[in-house]
Amino acid sequence: MRNITGTPVEGQDFFGRSEEAAQFLDLLHENANILLTAPRRVGKTSFVLEICRRWEEEGHKATLLDIEDCADELAFAERLLSSLEQSGVGRGLLDTIAKGLRRIRKALGRVKLGAAGVNADLGDDSQETVASVIENLLAKVERGEQKLLIAIDELPEMLLHLAQAPDGQARVSLFLHFLRRLRQSYRDKVRWIFLGSIGLDHFVEERGLAKTINDLTVETLGVFPREEAEAFLEKLAEGYGMHWVDDADSYLIEKLGWPLPHHLQLVFHTVRSAMRSTDQAEIDRERVDQAFEELLQPQRLGTFDTWRARLDEELGAEDAALAKRLLGILCRDPKGADRDSLLQGVAQAYPHTDPGELKDRVREALHLLVRDGYLIPAEGRHAFRSFLLREYWRRREGA
Ligand SMILES: Nc1ncnc2c1ncn2[C@@H]1O[C@H](COP(=O)(O)OP(=O)(O)OP(=O)(O)O)[C@@H](O)[C@H]1O
Ligand SMILES: [Mg+2]
Known part of the structure; x- marks a missing residue:
């Protein structure tokens, strides 16, 4: 086993998690589709790679694709098809994939999807849309012999970008509805796992789109016992x-x-x-x-800076600032602080905010910080979960 620090681990380098893996495979065999939400750096991607390996060992096919940098629905389709091509899905499908890929690649950068989003025409004579290219392919998988597991990493990151494009909100909604339709139409042979470092549940709730993922079985992954x-x-x-x-x-x-x-x-x-x-x-x-x-030497603190940067990415400037203020207070004591002292601690910075509203915002921020693994709640207090992270934070804050 090699000592790997950062990139997902696979095969011989992957350790443990046997029970969780068996449980995931059971769920998949019961035709569940899974939403894996877990704190950052817990090992989600590595774990799902291991699931894919075991799934393939059983004679099925699997592919894991990271779509964090996909700018739009076309880029998503391109990533999905090319990753299926590489994963070596049944020979009968390769033709369909290759044809679909040609269409998608031709349209990339040329066709403006606009409000139609995933339903936009690809602009050739085929009358095909981004959605129909993917649907045609999955329809074929559904009629075939082999089961296919599609694991999508960092979907919320892609959705966050998409939401900022023109007609973004509508396109996000169309896209999530499209994914749901795929799950429901091709349920025998196609299984899905969605995973990522930003909670998809939080993302959809904020936008009133929770029903687009309510068919998913929500699972989590902890640190090693x-x-x-x-x-x-x-x-x-x-x-x-x-x-x-x-x-x-x-x-x-x-x-x-x-x-x-x-x-x-x-x-x-x-x-x-x-x-x-x-x-x-x-x-x-x-x-x-x-x-x-x-x-924890100053020159090494950068190793942990992603824990700060990710707050900005996920929460937007205002909420990230509040979250950092809370962490700035909590890092001073390993036992953390109770809600009242936290409220007092941040109140100064928000002289014009209604106290009731501030209380709600603090509650929401603490909830997210717990979910993402920064904090642990106990007996009315919140404290840093990881002593290493707390010490990093303390030194960064100069506290
Ligand atoms: N099962 C494992 N065996 C050995 N090392 C692991 C395991 N899981 C995670 N790691 C360690 O954690 C690091 C991060 O793993 P991984 O990228 O899978 O986590 P992640 O939860 O997907 O992270 P992120 O939230 O950044 O996407 C790996 O580089 C490795 O050092
Ligand atoms: Mg990951």
Whole structure:
């Protein structure tokens, strides 16, 4: 097992999650389509890659596509078709895919979709639309022998871009309705998983589109349970001829507070780099302490900056500013703070906001921060979930 810190892990590098994977496969076999919402960096993409691998092992086909950078419905269709082409779906389908791709690629950058969005004509003589190209293909899959799993990563990110285009809101609605129609029309052979770092549920609720996804089975993914985290650290060390002494592995997990697989990998990577120049194989508590210190050095803080940047992307300027204010207060104490002190703490910055309204906004911000893994609520208080993240925040704030 290699020590990978950042990109999704696959195959030999993927650790654990056996039970969750089996449960997901059961759901898929019961014809469920899944919405996977889980905090950032928990390992969603890696997990779904593993689901795809197991699904294929059973003799079906699967494809995972990241659509974060797809600017519009045409780009989505192009990404979907080309990823299906690469995934090697049945030979009978390749022809249909190739024809569809030619049409879509010809239209890319040339056809303005406008308010018709996914139903826009492709502008050739075929009378085809973006939607019909995809539908024709899935209709064929439905008539065939093989099951197909389509996993879509970062859909809300694409929808956020789309919402900003001319007629954006209408197009988002059309697109979500279109995806729902696909799920309902081709339900025997085509299965769907939607995953991403921004909650699709929150996105659709805000826009009154919740019913477009209410057929999805909502699942989540947690960090590694303690024993799994320990076994993971052991396996990682083993891969480099190293081992933990003096319970330094449990110590590391305690120090993290929240064993996000990504953070386990990061700390181990830092330990490993420090030990590279020595011929030692034993990792003790002191090494762990040093690795935390190293990770939190000013020049390394950038590693965690995505946790700040993503608030801006997801929440928009005003709500992001409030969320950061709350985190700025909470990072000062490992035990966090109760709602009243948080309200008091932020009130100064909002002298013209009605107290009732501010209370609602704080409640909503805390809810999102809990859902995204920043905070944990307990006994009327909120606190940073990860001690590492709290310490990062404290140092960034200069608190
Ligand atoms: N099952 C696993 N085994 C080993 N490492 C893992 C596992 N899951 C996640 N990781 C670690 O976490 C990192 C992030 O994983 P991944 O990209 O799958 O998470 P994600 O939840 O999709 O993240 P994002 O929210 O940024 O999309 C990986 O680079 C790896 O270091
Ligand atoms: Mg991901």
